[in-house]
Amino acid sequence: xxxxxxxxxxxxxxxxxxxxxxxxxxxxxxxxxxxxxxxxxxxxxxxxxxxxxxxxxxxxxxxxxxxxxxxxxxxxxxxxxxxxxxxxxxxxxxxxxxxxxxxxxxxxxxxxxxxxxxxxxxxxxxxxxxxxxxxxxxxxxxxxxxxxxxxxxxxxxxxxxxxxxxxxxxxxxxxxxxxxxxxxxxxxxxxxxxxxxxxxxxxxxxxxxxxxxxxxxxxxxxxxxxxxxxxxxxxxxxxxxxxxxxxxxxxxxxxxxxxxxxxxxxxxxxxxxxxxxxxxxxxxxxxxxxxxxxxxxxxxxxxxxxxxxxxxxxxxxxxxxxxxxxxxxxxxxxxxxxxxxxxxxxxxxxxxxxxxxxxxxxxxxxxxxxxxxxxxxxxxxxxxxxxxxxxxxxxxxxxxxxxxxxxxxxxxxxxxxxxxxxxxxxxxxxxxxxxxxxxxxxxxxxxxxxxxxxxxxxxxxxxxxxxxxxxxxxxxxxxxxxx
Amino acid sequence: xxxxxxxxxxxxxxxxxxxxxxxxxxxxxxxxxxxxxxxxxxxxxxxxxxxxxxxxxxxxxxxxxxxxxxxxxxxxxxxxxxxxxxxxxxxxxxxxxxxxxxxxxxxxxxxxxxxxxxxxxxxxxxxxxxxxxxxxxxxxxxxxxxxxxxxxxxxxxxxxxxxxxxxxxxxxxxxxxxxxxxxxxxxxxxxxxxxxxxxxxxxxxxxxxxxxxxxxxxxxxxxxxxxxxxxxxxxxxxxxxxxxxxxxxxxxxxxxxxxxxxxxxxxxxxxxxxxxxxxxxxxxxxxxxxxxxxxxxxxxxxxxxxxxxxxxxxxxxxxxxxxxxxxxxxxxxxxxxxxxxxxxxxxxxxxxxxxxxxxxxxxxxxxxxxxxxxxxxxxxxxxxxxxxxxxxxxxxxxxxxxxxxxxxxxxxxxxxxxxxxxxxxxxxxxxxxxxxxxxxxxxxxxxxxxxxxxxxxxxxxxxxxxxxxxxxxxxxxxxxxxx
Numbered sequence: 001x002x003x004x005x006x007x008x009x010x011x012x013x014x015x016x017x018x019x020x021x022x023x024x025x026x027x028x029x030x031x032x033x034x035x036x037x038x039x040x041x042x043x044x045x046x047x048x049x050x051x052x053x054x055x056x057x058x059x060x061x062x063x064x065x066x067x068x069x070x071x072x073x074x075x076x077x078x079x080x081x082x083x084x085x086x087x088x089x090x091x092x093x094x095x096x097x098x099x100x101x102x103x104x105x106x107x108x109x110x111x112x113x114x115x116x117x118x119x120x121x122x123x124x125x126x127x128x129x130x131x132x133x134x135x136x137x138x139x140x141x142x143x144x145x146x147x148x149x150x151x152x153x154x155x156x157x158x159x160x161x162x163x164x165x166x167x168x169x170x171x172x173x174x175x176x177x178x179x180x181x182x183x184x185x186x187x188x189x190x191x192x193x194x195x196x197x198x199x200x201x202x203x204x205x206x207x208x209x210x211x212x213x214x215x216x217x218x219x220x221x222x223x224x225x226x227x228x229x230x231x232x233x234x235x236x237x238x239x240x241x242x243x244x245x246x247x248x249x250x251x252x253x254x255x256x257x258x259x260x261x262x263x264x265x266x267x268x269x270x271x272x273x274x275x276x277x278x279x280x281x282x283x284x285x286x287x288x289x290x291x292x293x294x295x296x297x298x299x300x301x302x303x304x305x306x307x308x309x310x311x312x313x314x315x316x317x318x319x320x321x322x323x324x325x326x327x328x329x330x331x332x333x334x335x336x337x338x339x340x341x342x343x344x345x346x347x348x349x350x351x352x353x354x355x356x357x358x359x360x361x362x363x364x365x366x367x368x369x370x371x372x373x374x375x376x377x378x379x380x381x382x383x384x385x386x387x388x389x390x391x392x393x394x395x396x397x398x399x400x401x402x403x404x405x406x407x408x409x410x411x412x413x414x415x416x417x418x419x420x421x422x423x424x425x426x427x428x429x430x431x432x433x434x435x436x437x438x439x440x441x442x443x444x445x446x447x448x449x450x451x452x453x454x455x456x457x458x459x460x461x462x463x464x465x466x467x468x469x470x471x472x473x474x475x476x477x478x479x480x481x482x483x
Numbered sequence: 484x485x486x487x488x489x490x491x492x493x494x495x496x497x498x499x500x501x502x503x504x505x506x507x508x509x510x511x512x513x514x515x516x517x518x519x520x521x522x523x524x525x526x527x528x529x530x531x532x533x534x535x536x537x538x539x540x541x542x543x544x545x546x547x548x549x550x551x552x553x554x555x556x557x558x559x560x561x562x563x564x565x566x567x568x569x570x571x572x573x574x575x576x577x578x579x580x581x582x583x584x585x586x587x588x589x590x591x592x593x594x595x596x597x598x599x600x601x602x603x604x605x606x607x608x609x610x611x612x613x614x615x616x617x618x619x620x621x622x623x624x625x626x627x628x629x630x631x632x633x634x635x636x637x638x639x640x641x642x643x644x645x646x647x648x649x650x651x652x653x654x655x656x657x658x659x660x661x662x663x664x665x666x667x668x669x670x671x672x673x674x675x676x677x678x679x680x681x682x683x684x685x686x687x688x689x690x691x692x693x694x695x696x697x698x699x700x701x702x703x704x705x706x707x708x709x710x711x712x713x714x715x716x717x718x719x720x721x722x723x724x725x726x727x728x729x730x731x732x733x734x735x736x737x738x739x740x741x742x743x744x745x746x747x748x749x750x751x752x753x754x755x756x757x758x759x760x761x762x763x764x765x766x767x768x769x770x771x772x773x774x775x776x777x778x779x780x781x782x783x784x785x786x787x788x789x790x791x792x793x794x795x796x797x798x799x800x801x802x803x804x805x806x807x808x809x810x811x812x813x814x815x816x817x818x819x820x821x822x823x824x825x826x827x828x829x830x831x832x833x834x835x836x837x838x839x840x841x842x843x844x845x846x847x848x849x850x851x852x853x854x855x856x857x858x859x860x861x862x863x864x865x866x867x868x869x870x871x872x873x874x875x876x877x878x879x880x881x882x883x884x885x886x887x888x889x890x891x892x893x894x895x896x897x898x899x900x901x902x903x904x905x906x907x908x909x910x911x912x913x914x915x916x917x918x919x920x921x922x923x924x925x926x927x928x929x930x931x932x933x934x935x936x937x938x939x940x941x942x943x944x945x946x947x948x949x950x951x952x953x954x955x956x957x958x959x960x961x962x963x964x965x966x
Binding site: 004007008009010011012013014024028030031210211212213215216257258259263264265266268296298358381382383384385404405406407408409410411412413 | 487490492494514741749751779781841864865889890893894
């Protein structure tokens with residue numbers, strides 16, 4: 001989902017009355033960032049509070065390449081990482097993930113081995129359909145075992161876009177909340193829906209109801225579901241004891257536009273890039289009685305802040321001697337404070353850009369290769385900023401391109417290198433980057449090796465369903481990441 | 484001002500709490516259009532309810548050229564046009580224009596000759612400063628006579644952006660409302676502020692207070708002023724008897740970006756073009772107790788609709804046997820109805836495009852000439868859609884480019900000519916255009932002739948102020964419109 005996909009962020013079709021009401025009753029962050037322009041690294045960062053370069057969700061096969069967790073990936077979330085649900089358990093929280101996990105699908109990476117008590121969803125993206133010969137269809141799990149596969153027990157109609165998955169995910173979430181409330185147990189629900197990820201889908205009652213086709217239908221169903229979830233919290237009388245945050249893991253994938261991609265509003269490019277369109281996200285916080293209604297916070301926020309903020313809410317602290325990139329947002333949420341902090345934008349192993357205050361400095365620029373671009377793979381359709389949306393990896397480490405994101409949120413007008421504003425901005429950004437890089441200890445890269453043998457041939461539980469497939473022979477090799 | 488400049492339309496800096504509240508208390512139109520991508524023609528259309536091609540605010544010096552009313556223009560609003568304040572007078576309304584008139588500055592075009600009872604403001608744009616030799620500074624009028632000139636009695640500091648004009652315009656508006664209320668007289672206030680027109684300006688208390696420089700400061704001052712105006716209506720107890728509409732005359736002038744231009748949100752290009760960025764406008768309707776709060780209307784709206792809607796509110800009808808392009812929006816405003824209607828986009832004498840339902844067809848595409856573009860005049864900075872943002876005037880009258888504005892508000896992905904959707908859309912659009920063109924009677928073009936003798940050398944009242952300048956010799960010639 002992109003920054004511009006919510007009505008309250010300006011989407012002309014206005015499909016999100018419930019989310020817009022969340023903003024009206026809570027706090028809107030216009031400058032909130034994912035931890036990465038791609039799904040798996042961003043989600044790993046959300047749950048660890050740490051940049052992908054630390055938690056291992058990156059590749060060193062080549063520089064500045066985006067990598068994720070397709071089903072041939074060998075790596076996943078390292079045991080050494082402390083995940084949010086693991087830590088919340090210390091405060092008595094029950095934790096459930098509904099939807100896409102994406103932190104590795106081999107047994108050692110299973111979410112129930114990393115702090116979650118329950119899971120309903122899938123380890124990988126709902127790409128497909130596959131032939132179950134070269135590639136198996138992606139399994140859907142309930143807790144430890146698979147209960148079916150996408151395009152089989154969990155159909156997604158590629159023609160019509162019809163799928164009931166959001167409804168299933170909604171019901172799972174509602175049930176979990178009710179169950180915890182009945183037990184008076186505090187809970188952490190990670191509702192990781194994926195209806196706006198290509199191939200986008202919606203259930204029959206929502207199909208054809210929006211002004212912008214299947215993507216808008218998916219938005220409407222997500223919005224309706226959010227309304228039901230918050231309605232349940234209200235109905236159970238626990239709204240004032242439940243902190244809700246809505247955001248996304250990366251910008252809209254404009255490469256799938258217009259049928260299967262949303263909007264990044266006024267921002268440059270989309271998913272896969274470290275321009276604003278790839279990393280700036282819708283972000284709404286809701287906590288009636290605590291967060292004042294209808295507020296806007298210009299705090300620079302990050303997906304990783306949800307880790308630290310959640311711990312603070314539970315009265316916990318991150319493990320000592322452990323580097324956390326997330327910030328505790330409670331001073332911003334409850335007292336309207338603004339905290340100075342840099343936001344780092346990585347692509348794989350490479351620090352591409354950083355924002356500090358209103359200035360963003362690009363040390364490297366790249367969209368994708370000329371070769372891919374000429375084949376029609378375009379991360380910035382209709383957009384072209386000379387010297388910025390480059391198709392070769394361009395180095396600017398000595399003299400970064402600097403934009404003022406207030407006057408120029410679309411990253412179209414780099415500051416003049418000779419200007420006082422440029423010099424002052426660089427004078428503040430330089431030391432922040434130096435400190436970050438000098439103290440950085442990169443994690444063991446998890447996204448380097450791929451092997452057809454590790455694909456979802458025979459997930460736990462397949463025997464009971466008669467759905468085990470014969471694994472491919474092991475042939476580990478360096479994963480090939482095109483961009 | 485552009486579509487994307489209000490918080491409620493997604494501007495990240497969120498400078499407009501008062502206007503956002505207008506939306507929350509009233510109705511927001513995401514698909515509302517100016518009558519032209521340029522100021523004078525759009526304003527003439529607002530006050531006449533008629534397209535510029537009918538009311539004469541266009542040029543035939545060349546095809547598809549934007550024209551307006553600089554101070555050397557000989558033409559202006561024809562006496563044959565029926566202006567909104569002229570008609571409202573029949574229902575007892577007092578009318579005042581505060582700010583920029585722009586419908587001609589020669590005596591016969593004076594707003595008090597065309598229905599207004601009062602005027603405070605200027606006939607032309609606040610460009611300058613001029614030397615009063617080759618060009619006089621633009622006068623500021625109170626009613627029939629000038630009371631000073633921009634950059635003289637009404638300073639605008641080009642360095643700092645400081646000017647008190649919005650505060651003066653606000654006070655004029657407040658005083659007018661109070662005066663009419665005291666007399667229990669119905670009123671029409673046309674509050675035509677121009678702080679977001681380059682050179683943008685704000686008064687001292689607002690300078691430096693926004694996140695996006697002088698443009699944002701100007702936005703904040705306009706927003707604050709709207710809050711005060713609505714506060715007065717509430718304070719006087721006439722909010723429920725006063726219809727308020729907020730909109731703009733064209734999209735943000737991206738050619739002045741980033742210092743002196745705002746945001747067109749996710750739309751293509753800006754002022755001067757018939758792409759969405761040039762013509763789609765923020766539009767908010769407010770009428771407590773009548774318009775339900777917090778509504779969004781997907782009605783296709785036009786600036787010209789304010790003419791017809793205002794007459795309807797006053798219990799009047801447009802003159803019979805007179806072609807009006809505006810629609811009465813009351814069914815949309817009061818009953819949430821959607822009315823099918825085409826929106827025509829002209830550039831000068833040329834019908835460039837039309838929207839019907841969700842489909843927009845371009846019969847001609849043009850931004851500006853290669854010659855201008857190579858000099859750095861760019862109406863679409865950072866944007867480039869191949870075959871769409873053309874620098875030669877490209878004809879598509881036989882096979883228009885058609886976009887679906889729901890799925891593709893940014894006009895980046897023309898429909899495939901062979902698709903069923905294209906054929907169906909063309910099947911609906913074709914007859915609507917044919918009907919429009921067959922019945923069209925163009926007005927006498929007013930924007931063809933320029934003459935240095937008609938500039939604001941010696942406006943009425945200059946004698947009292949000792950500010951008369953010696954007129955230039957008459958040298959009428961065809962005005963030169965570069966784009």
